[in-house]
Amino acid sequence: MKKLSTFLLTCGLVVGLSSGVNAEAKTSVTKVKTYENCTALNKDYKGGVARSKNVKNKGGKTHYKPYVSKALYDANKSKDRDKDHIACER
Template structure:
């Protein structure tokens, strides 16, 4: 027969082991979302997704570079930007920006 003290210790040990595995599963499921296209991005972030630290929209027209204010609701998140980098046509650090 197991003593009550040993049964309590076994229960506490089981809980302590289960907690780290739950935390690891949550961390793995927290990867940034890759949107199918800019229409999908604009449903959530009307101004697109930018790398952290981007201050303005860089626009090149006829060889001339200009910097414009960001428009719409822009999400600043480098990991999310990297997951959607394919949608950054001009390579200025903003995916699906409004021109």
């Protein structure tokens, strides 16, 4: 009886762990949103989107701090008119 319960417990753990790995792998793929213009982007991100945390704004003083995301910046790269790696800064 002890061998049977050990076997069932082992099988349950193997099945439980293998299904958790598959669920985690499926959720790792995310789609980045592209915006039509800066007005739409600034509704979600008031300060715009920066490519990295150490970029400097070329256009002068801004009112808001930009959100940092390489993937989001790359998807909306065309909105960075002054090419300072911050799209739609305000």
